[in-house]
Amino acid sequence: MEAIKRFMKSAIKEAEKALSRGDYGIGAVIVRDNKIIARAGETLKTKPDPVNGHAEIGAIRKACKKLDSGYLNDCIIYSTHEPCPMCMTAIYWAKMKGIIYGISRQDMIEHMKSKGSEKFSWRQIDLSCKEILDKTIPNLSIELTEGFMRDECLKCQNSTKSLTCGLYNRGILSMLKNHTKCGKFMPPICDGWFLTIQKI
Numbered sequence: 001m002e003a004i005k006r007f008m009k010s011a012i013k014e015a016e017k018a019l020s021r022g023d024y025g026i027g028a029v030i031v032r033d034n035k036i037i038a039r040a041g042e043t044l045k046t047k048p049d050p051v052n053g054h055a056e057i058g059a060i061r062k063a064c065k066k067l068d069s070g071y072l073n074d075c076i077i078y079s080t081h082e083p084c085p086m087c088m089t090a091i092y093w094a095k096m097k098g099i100i101y102g103i104s105r106q107d108m109i110e111h112m113k114s115k116g117s118e119k120f121s122w123r124q125i126d127l128s129c130k131e132i133l134d135k136t137i138p139n140l141s142i143e144l145t146e147g148f149m150r151d152e153c154l155k156c157q158n159s160t161k162s163l164t165c166g167l168y169n170r171g172i173l174s175m176l177k178n179h180t181k182c183g184k185f186m187p188p189i190c191d192g193w194f195l196t197i198q199k200i
Contacts (some may be wrong), residue, residue, distance in 0.1 A: 001076065001098045001143040007031050008102065009151045009164075010076045014041040014055065015121030017155040021046050025156035027080040028055040028132065030063040030072065037075070038062035055079065056087035060094055071095045081108060081154040082146070085125050088132045092165060098143035111157055170196075 007029055014027025018041030026042040040058030047053055052061065056079055063072055076098040077083075077091060082105045089101060105128050112122035133142055 001100075001145060001181045002033075003100045003145045004031075005149065007036065007076075007078045008080075008152070010036055010039060011102075012149075012152060013078050014039050014158060015080045015153070017043040017056070018062070019156060026055045026081050026154070027156070028077055030075050030077050031064075032067075032075045037066050042164065047060060048107065054084065054087050055081075056083050057090055060087075060190070061092055064094070076100060076143075078148075082129055085127045085132060086130045087120075092132070092136055095140060096142060096144060098145070098149050100145040102148055102150045103157060104128075104150075107150075108157075146189070153165065185188045186200040 006144070011029045014029065015025045018027060021043075023045045024042040026050045029038055030038040038059045038148040040055050040062060042053060042055045043058065044050065044053035052058060055157050056077060059077065060072070063075060064070055073096070075094075075096050077096055077100070079087075079099070079101045081103045082101045083091060083099065083118035088099075092184075105124060105126065108122055109124050109126065112124060115122075129144055129146075133139070133144065
């Protein structure tokens with residue numbers, strides 16, 4: 001299974017969109033025949049749904065709808081973060097071909113310890129994708145690529161620091177759009193640690 005950068009970059013874009021909404025910076029895309037058929041970002045903070053709010057679950061649901069099938073046999077999921085046990089199990093139930101992720105569960109645990117907050121707690125169940133796959137019966141031989149473009153994916157995770165400090169929210173952006181007399185404002189741009197607003 002070849003890991004392709006442009007697909008992970010698309011997952012990162014979904015993570016950036018989620019971040020700009022005030023959600024965890026996690027994104028996922030599903031690829032079939034070298035084409036993206038579904039994409040999703042985390043919505044745990046903006047929608048009251050602790051299951052479908054996970055990026056991987058959102059992408060799986062969209063892909064199943066698009067293909068009109070409960071199985072995604074020839075599909076590969078790219079996720080900026082290692083899928084949690086719930087998402088990993090959904091990937092198995094969907095009979096997906098492979099998983100490619102950037103940030104590991106251990107990365108998230110370390111992030112939780114150092115930067116977790118009341119809003120962004122980064123709660124974890126310390127069970128890896130590999131451990132879950134090893135316990136599946138039958139074993140579907142789902143391929144696993146770990147740590148792909150990890151550094152790029154980490155930028156979205158680290159950017160939650162800006163949000164938890166209260167430097168950005170949708171209310172501020174709305175105020176800028178509605179009250180400026182000097183021109184329009186573009187949406188915030190995430191580039192790692194900073195969120196900026198560009199005037200055009």
